[in-house]
Every structure is written in C-alpha cells, then in structure tokens.
Amino acid sequence: MTATSFPAAYRNCPVTARRINLQAERLIRVNAVVSVVALLVGAIAALLLVLTRWQAVHLLPAVWYYRILGVHGMNMLIFFIIFFEMAVLWFAGTVLLNARPAAPRYGWFNFGLMLVGSLLVEAMQWSGRADVLYTSYPPLKAHPLFYLGVILFAVGALGVVGQFFATLTIAKREKTYIGSMPLVVYGAMTAAIIAVITLVHGAMVYIPTFLWSVGLIKGVDPQIYRLLWWALGHSAQQINVAAMVAIWYMLGALTVGAVVLNEKVSRSAFVLYILFISMASAHHLLVDPGFGSAWKIVNTSYFMYMAVLASMVHGFTVPAGMELGMRLRGYTDGLFGWLRRAPWGDPGFSSLILSVVVFGFFGGITGVTLGTEQINIIAHNTLRIPGHFHATVVSGTAVAFMGATYYLLPLIFQRKVAFWKLAKLQPYMFAGGMLLVETGMTFAGSFGVPRRHWDISFSQAPFDVPFNPVVDLFLAMIGIGGIIAVTGALSFILIAVKSVFFGERITEFPQGVDVVGVPQGLTRPPVHATNADEINAELHAPGHGKWGPTPGTVVLVGVFLLAFMLYYFTNWKLLSFLWKIG
Amino acid sequence: MLTRVHTGLDAVPGIWWKPAHKAEKVWVGIAFAWCIVLFAMMPLWHWKGGQNPSGVRRRVDPKAFYARTVLFASKYKVGEDRGLPIVQPPPGADVYLVGLTFQWYPILKLEQGKEYMLHLSSLDVNHGFSLYPLNVNFAVVPGYDYGLRVTPTAAGDFRIICNEFCGIGHHAMVGRVIVVDSTGRAVADNGAAHIRQAGAP
Numbered sequence: 065m066t067a068t069s070f071p072a073a074y075r076n077c078p079v080t081a082r083r084i085n086l087q088a089e090r091l092i093r094v095n096a097v098v099s100v101v102a103l104l105v106g107a108i109a110a111l112l113l114v115l116t117r118w119q120a121v122h123l124l125p126a127v128w129y130y131r132i133l134g135v136h137g138m139n140m141l142i143f144f145i146i147f148f149e150m151a152v153l154w155f156a157g158t159v160l161l162n163a164r165p166a167a168p169r170y171g172w173f174n175f176g177l178m179l180v181g182s183l184l185v186e187a188m189q190w191s192g193r194a195d196v197l198y199t200s201y202p203p204l205k206a207h208p209l210f211y212l213g214v215i216l217f218a219v220g221a222l223g224v225v226g227q228f229f230a231t232l233t234i235a236k237r238e239k240t241y242i243g244s245m246p247l248v249v250y251g252a253m254t255a256a257i258i259a260v261i262t263l264v265h266g267a268m269v270y271i272p273t274f275l276w277s278v279g280l281i282k283g284v285d286p287q288i289y290r291l292l293w294w295a296l297g298h299s300a301q302q303i304n305v306a307a308m309v310a311i312w313y314m315l316g317a318l319t320v321g322a323v324v325l326n327e328k329v330s331r332s333a334f335v336l337y338i339l340f341i342s343m344a345s346a347h348h349l350l351v352d353p354g355f356g357s358a359w360k361i362v363n364t365s366y367f368m369y370m371a372v373l374a375s376m377v378h379g380f381t382v383p384a385g386m387e388l389g390m391r392l393r394g395y396t397d398g399l400f401g402w403l404r405r406a407p408w409g410d411p412g413f414s415s416l417i418l419s420v421v422v423f424g425f426f427g428g429i430t431g432v433t434l435g436t437e438q439i440n441i442i443a444h445n446t447l448r449i450p451g452h453f454h455a456t457v458v459s460g461t462a463v464a465f466m467g468a469t470y471y472l473l474p475l476i477f478q479r480k481v482a483f484w485k486l487a488k489l490q491p492y493m494f495a496g497g498m499l500l501v502e503t504g505m506t507f508a509g510s511f512g513v514p515r516r517h518w519d520i521s522f523s524q525a526p527f528d529v530p531f532n533p534v535v536d537l538f539l540a541m542i543g544i545g546g547i548i549a550v551t552g553a554l555s556f557i558l559i560a561v562k563s564v565f566f567g568e569r570i571t572e573f574p575q576g577v578d579v580v581g582v583p584q585g586l587t588r589p590p591v592h593a594t595n596a597d598e599i600n601a602e603l604h605a606p607g608h609g610k611w612g613p614t615p616g617t618v619v620l621v622g623v624f625l626l627a628f629m630l631y632y633f634t635n636w637k638l639l640s641f642l643w644k645i646g
Numbered sequence: 647m648l649t650r651v652h653t654g655l656d657a658v659p660g661i662w663w664k665p666a667h668k669a670e671k672v673w674v675g676i677a678f679a680w681c682i683v684l685f686a687m688m689p690l691w692h693w694k695g696g697q698n699p700s701g702v703r704r705r706v707d708p709k710a711f712y713a714r715t716v717l718f719a720s721k722y723k724v725g726e727d728r729g730l731p732i733v734q735p736p737p738g739a740d741v742y743l744v745g746l747t748f749q750w751y752p753i754l755k756l757e758q759g760k761e762y763m764l765h766l767s768s769l770d771v772n773h774g775f776s777l778y779p780l781n782v783n784f785a786v787v788p789g790y791d792y793g794l795r796v797t798p799t800a801a802g803d804f805r806i807i808c809n810e811f812c813g814i815g816h817h818a819m820v821g822r823v824i825v826v827d828s829t830g831r832a833v834a835d836n837g838a839a840h841i842r843q844a845g846a847p
C-alpha cells in the first residue's frame with residue numbers, strides 16, 4: 065500500500081522538477097475543493113450581512129441576521145480557512161519535500177470526519193438550532209449536534225496535523241531532501257505545532273460544553289468558557305498567520321524569485337510564534353470581570369508582543385527577500401525599481417503584495433492597538449473589532465490563500481486558470497472591496513457602533529440612540545465595499561470551479577513566453593543572475609553602505625513604524641477624554 | 647559567509663545559523679524596543695492614566711446580584727421612566743446595574759465629578775455594557791461582579807447599548823444613565839432632547 069512499493073505513484077512536476085505523490089495530490093485537491101465550497105456559502109452570507117448592516121438597506125429580518133452571522137463566522141473562519149490549511153499541510157509535507165504522505169487512507173478518514181462535522185454544524189445553524197454565533201458563549205445553548213460537529217471537525221483536523229508530522233518524519237528518514245527542510249515547510253510546521261496547542265484547547269472547551277448541552281453536567285462557567293474559548297479562538301488565528309507567512313515566502317519565491325535573507329532570523333521568528341501565542345487569548349478578555357490587570361498585562365503584552373515582534377521581523381524579511389531577489393535578477397534601479405518592475409499582472413504576485421501590505425499596515429497596527437489593555441475600553445465589541453480582523457484573516461490570510469491557488473491550479477490540478485483576465489483583476493477587486501469594508505467598520509466602531517447588532521437605528525428599543533449621521537456613511541461604505549469584495553470572492557470561486565472541473569488541461573509549461581491562463585512565474589520563472597552569490601556578497605559587504613542590501617525595504621518599514629506610532633498614540637489620546645474609570 | 651542564494655522553497659544544505667546583516671539586526675532591535683514601549687504603556691497608564699479596566703472583581707450568584715440591585719433601586723428611587731425606576735444614589739455609593747434579556751435595570755442618575763462604585767453583572771447570559779455616546783465598553787458576565795470606580799466628567803443624558811449578542815431581542819436592549827451637574831440639571835445634550843421632554847427629569 066505504501067507509495068514506495070508503487071513507483072508509479074508519483075509524477076514529476078514540470079516546473080520545479082519535484083516528485084509529486086498522486087495520493088497526496090488527491091488529498092490536496094479534495095480539501096481545496098471543500099474549502100472553496102465553504103467560501104461560497106460564507107460569501108453569500110457576507111453579502112446578506114453587509115446589506116443588513118447598511119442601515120439604509122437593512123435587508124434581513126433580525127432572526128436571520130443573527131443566524132447568517134453565525135453561518136458566516138463558521139464557514140469562513142473555520143471551514144474555508146481550515147480545509148485550505150489541510151491542503152497546505154499536505155502540499156508542504158509531500159510536494160515540497162518530494163515525499164510520500166503518511167497513511168493516506170487515514171487522511172481520507174480524517175477528511176471524512178471534518179466533512180461530517182461541518183455538515184452537522186451547517187444543519188444545526190441553518191435550521192435555527194444553533195443561534196449562538198460562532199463563539200457560542202454559554203449560557204446561550206445550541207443543539208448538542210452543533211458541539212458534536214465542531215468536535216468531529218477538530219478531531220479530524222488534529223488527525224491531519226498528526227499525519228503531517230508523520231510525513232515529515234518519513235521524508236527525513238527516506239532522505240527525500242538534503243539538509244534542513246525549506247523555510248516554507250518550516251513555516252507550515254510552525255502552523256501545525258500551533259494547531260496542536262489550539263485543538264487541545266478546543267477539546268477542553270467543547271467537550272464539557274457538549275456534555276452540558278446533553279444534560280450530563282450542570283453548567284459551564286461563562287468566564288472560564290470565554291478564557292478557554294479564546295485560547296482556541298486566538299491560537300487558531302496564529303495558525304492562520306503562520307500559514308500565511310509560509311505562503312508569502314512561497315509566492316515570493318515563485319513570482320519574483322524572493323530569496324531568504326537569513327534563515328536564522330526567519331526561523332527564529334517562527335519559533336517566537338510557537339512560544340508566545342497561547343497567551344494572546346488574553347487580549348479578547350481585557351475588559352472581562354474574571355481577571356486582574358496584572359494577568360491581563362503579562363499575558364496580552366509582555367508575551368504577545370514577542371509574537372508581534374515575530375510579525376514585524378517577517379514584515380521586514382518578506383519584502384526584503386523580494387527586493388533582494390529582484391536585485392539579484394538585475395532589477396537594481398533606485399530604491400523602488402524592484403517594486404515598479406514586479407509582475408503586477410500576475411495574480412499570485414498581486415495577492416502577495418496586497419496581503420503583506422494590508423495585513424501589516426491595517427491588520428497589524430489596529431490589532432496591537434486594540435489589544436492594549438486600556439485602549440480596549442474604547443473598542444471592545446464595537447465594529448472596530450471586525451474591522452481589524454477582516455484586515456488580518458481576510459485581506460491577509462484569505463488573499464494569500466487565493467494567490468496560492470492561482471499557482472496550485474496549474475501545478476496541482478494541472479489546469480489552466482480559467483477566465484484569465486478576471487483572474488488578473490480579482491485580487492485587486494477583492495482586496496480593494498475589503499479595504500473599504502474594514503475602513504468603514506473601523507470608523508463606525510470608533511463612534512461606538514456595536515458589532516453583532518441588527519439595528520443601530522434602535523427602532524425597537526425603549527430609548528433612542530441617535531448616532532452621529534456620519535455613521536451612515538461608514539455603514540454605506542461597508543455595504544458598497546462588501547458588494548465589491550463579495551463580487552471578488554465569487555469571481556475567485558467561479559475561476560477556481562471552472563478551472564478545476566472544466567479547465568483546459570496543462571501538463572507542460574512552455575518557457576519564455578506568456579501563456580493565457582498560466583501565471584507568469586511558471587512560464588517565465590524568475591532566475592537569479594548566474595553570479596548571484598557574488599552579487600549577494602557584494603550587496604552585503606560593509607562597503608556597500610549601512611542601509612544594507614535592501615534599502616527600499618528599510619524605507620518601507622520606516623513608514624510602517626511611523627504609521628504604527630501615530631495610530632497607537634492617537635488612541636491613547638482619545639481614551640484620555642473619557643470618564644475616569646478604574 | 648552567507649548561505650548560498652536560495653528561496654524559501656529550497657532545502658538548505660549545511661549550516662544556516664549565520665549572522666544577519668547589520669540592517670536586519672537594527673530593525674529587529676528597533677522592533678524589540680517598540681514592543682517594550684507597547685508593553686510599558688499599560689502599567690504606566692495604571693499609574694498615571696485615568697481609564698483602567700482593573701476594578702474590584704468577585705464572583706457572585708446571579709440571583710443574589712439581581713436581588714441586591716432591586717434593593718438598591720428601591721432604596722434610592724427618585725422617579726420613573728418607561729416603567730423603569732430612576733435611581734439616584736449619593737456620591738460615593740455602591741451602584742448596581744444588572745443586564746437581563748433584554749434590558750438594563752435600573753436607570754441611573756449620577757452627579758458630575760463625583761466618584762461611584764459601579765457594579766456590573768448579568769442575571770442570565772453574557773451582555774455588553776457600551777456607554778453611548780462615549781464609547782466605553784465592558785463585558786458583563788453572569789456570575790461575576792465587575793466593580794468599577796467611575797467619575798462622570800460631564801453632565802448629559804447617556805445610553806447603555808448592549809454589545810454582546812444575548813439573543814433575539816439583543817438590538818432592543820438599551821438602558822439609560824443621566825448625569826446631572828451640581829445644580830441638578832443634565833446640561834450636556836446628546837441629541838435625545840425629545841426623550842427628556844417626554845420622560846422624567
């Protein structure tokens with residue numbers, strides 16, 4: 065049964081000359097396909113949500129707004145993202161290491177568990193038996209099958225993570241690569257390690273809740289639930305970040321020949337994610353009654369900022385790697401010649417750069433600021449929060465995953481990318497629309513507009529709450545941005561589905577020409593100058609100047625830091641105008 | 647010596663633990679220093695700043711908390727609005743506010759510039775205390791008494807929005823806080839003037 069006994073179980077990748085195991089390839093495909101289906105459900109839900117929050121339209125009735133909000137949260141944050149991550153794990157563990165998957169049949173079993181779990185959750189949510197949103201804070205109670213569905217899903221995911229580690233071990237033992245594993249795989253491994261931490265918390269929170277829902281235990285403490293739930297919920301976001309950064313390194317390599325500046329720096333940054341992330345649960349609980357300030361500060365800051373440090377390091381090394389890669393290919397003009405001459409029409413590249421920029425500038429800066437103990441007072445549960453996390457998990461992670469898909473379609477599915485013109489536009493449309501959504505949410509939230517709220521005209525409330533009229537403008541911005549973003553998401557789905565099921569087959573990539581439906585990195589792979597090592601040594605030499613080999617990036621991160629400081633201290637200033645509280 | 651030029655997709659033969667370029671080290675240093683600033687701001691604000699979520703916190707039986715709130719309301723009741731008591735405790739008093747699906751009980755009447763100990767809790771599920779239009783937000787968790795020392799800085803007619811999903815009537819859950827100046831009038835206007843005409847003070 066093992067792949068070694070069937071040499072025909074592999075094919076050779078025409079571009080990267082890697083061995084691709086066919087069983088692994090099938091697992092990558094199914095997980096990616098289900099992920100896209102979840103994205104479809106989530107995107108339709110998103111459209112309904114923005115059209116409801118846009119107070120002038122106010123589409124859904126209250127019951128359906130809350131129900132669809134739950135559906136959107138589960139389908140997007142859990143099913144779309146995690147099924148895709150399963151595909152990434154199979155890809156990184158096997159294709160990138162020329163390896164065979166550990167126990168592929170068990171992989172199908174785990175996939176089945178996850179699928180059944182998600183279908184249970186869907187059934188409960190759509191039928192109105194789990195109107196508890198995706199956080200499902202008790203004492204709100206859902207049907208037991210909802211919790212059971214989540215548990216099955218998590219067990220399946222944990223199984224795949226275990227298989228990923230087994231695959232790494234096999235690859236090492238069978239010496240399918242020489243030296244240390246590639247950085248991209250190292251990043252995927254980081255994500256997998258965090259996934260174990262995450263899923264253990266998942267068990268700690270969902271098993272008692274399930275028992276409570278069937279009446280076997282009397283109650284679940286609401287505050288302890290919130291603590292453990294966020295140990296699950298936030299660590300899960302760190303899986304997304306680690307997977308996203310791994311994909312940044314991968315897309316950088318494929319699209320512009322990005323190099324790894326320094327393995328030590330990049331790998332140490334990944335290790336910081338692992339070490340400090342489970343403490344970040346605290347920044348969801350900064351204005352909760354169950355914990356003291358010392359606990360809040362230590363957990364959210366001292367340690368979490370080490371994870372922030374890691375992101376700031378990647379925020380340097382990723383663009384710097386791209387810059388250096390371009391310079392080593394001869395694009396040396398000026399500070400930003402490398403950026404100007406990058407392949408902006410390659411959806412893999414545009415996704416990458418949009419993901420890096422919006423994640424860093426918008427998601428990162430707002431995240432750290434909102435996660436500050438006191439500043440959280442003016443942000444908790446307002447629309448500022450979804451404004452922040454759409455900039456991380458959507459504009460960052462989802463966009464990176466979409467960009468990766470444009471390369472996976474030809475490489476793994478062996479199909480041309482359908483609707484190529486649309487594909488070139490898609491990253492801009494999706495990220496642009498999301499940027500409007502995030503901006504609208506952030507500003508509306510600054511006026512105190514709550515998240516998860518059906519009617520901020522408060523027509524059914526005993527007292528009026530007349531928000532500043534400018535809020536309507538921001539809500540309209542969410543609506544319009546949302547329509548654009550959902551169009552972008554649906555375009556992506558259309559492209560993916562058409563390519564996978566009806567796309568033109570492609571097994572050979574002609575070199576040196578542009579082919580419609582094939583990202584440029586595959587037909588014109590970025591090649592470094594033959595004497596790249598010498599040029600590199602020269603750029604690194606002390607005589608070259610103290611700005612180092614990547615002066616453009618130094619400028620970019622400088623701008624970033626200034627923006628960060630400005631936003632951060634502005635928020636302290638706003639906080640200081642409030643009532644005295646303590 | 648640098649490692650051979652390679653991308654993140656390539657396995658790295660040999661030793662990759664090599665010194666980084668100065669520019670990279672400087673950035674890591676700056677980023678680290680900034681992280682320390684981010685950290686230091688929080689204890690600093692506890693020391694010098696006026697807004698902190700620390701409070702006095704303890705566990706409480708939800709029913710007991712509710713009973714205490716009802717007692718508090720009857721003791722200091724000065725009026726009524728939409729069936730809810732308007733309660734004016736003396737400055738410095740313990741003030742109780744309870745969230746229950748789907749209302750905030752009771753209506754509070756406080757004096758500008760005076761400190762109160764505001765106790766927040768819930769009778770049933772999680773709720774979210776969001777003071778409009780100031781945008782001050784706290785989580786309200788059943789079984790936990792969140793005691794916050796508050797000093798209203800300006801008079802006015804405020805609202806409490808519930809900003810934690812608590813069920814199908816969540817969006818109708820709005821409460822009221824009135825802050826009067828030392829002459830007893832709610833001077834600052836948040837635009838809800840017609841309510842004041844129709845309702846109490």
Ligand code: HEM
Nearest residue numbers: 110113114137140141197198458462515516546549550553
């Ligand atoms: C297709 C574009 C998208 C749009 C237009 C969109 C829009 C929205 C809106 C309007 C809300 C409701 C905010 C509120 O009323 O509280 C929301 C919530 C949310 N979205 Fe999205 N979203 C999109 C994609 C995504 C993706 C890709 C993810 C995750 C990967 C995601 C994760 C979430 C989560 C976790 C919530 C919170 C649900 C809750 O509060 O229970 N969204 N989104």
Ligand SMILES: [Cu+2]
Nearest residue numbers: 808810812816
């Ligand atoms: Cu509520």
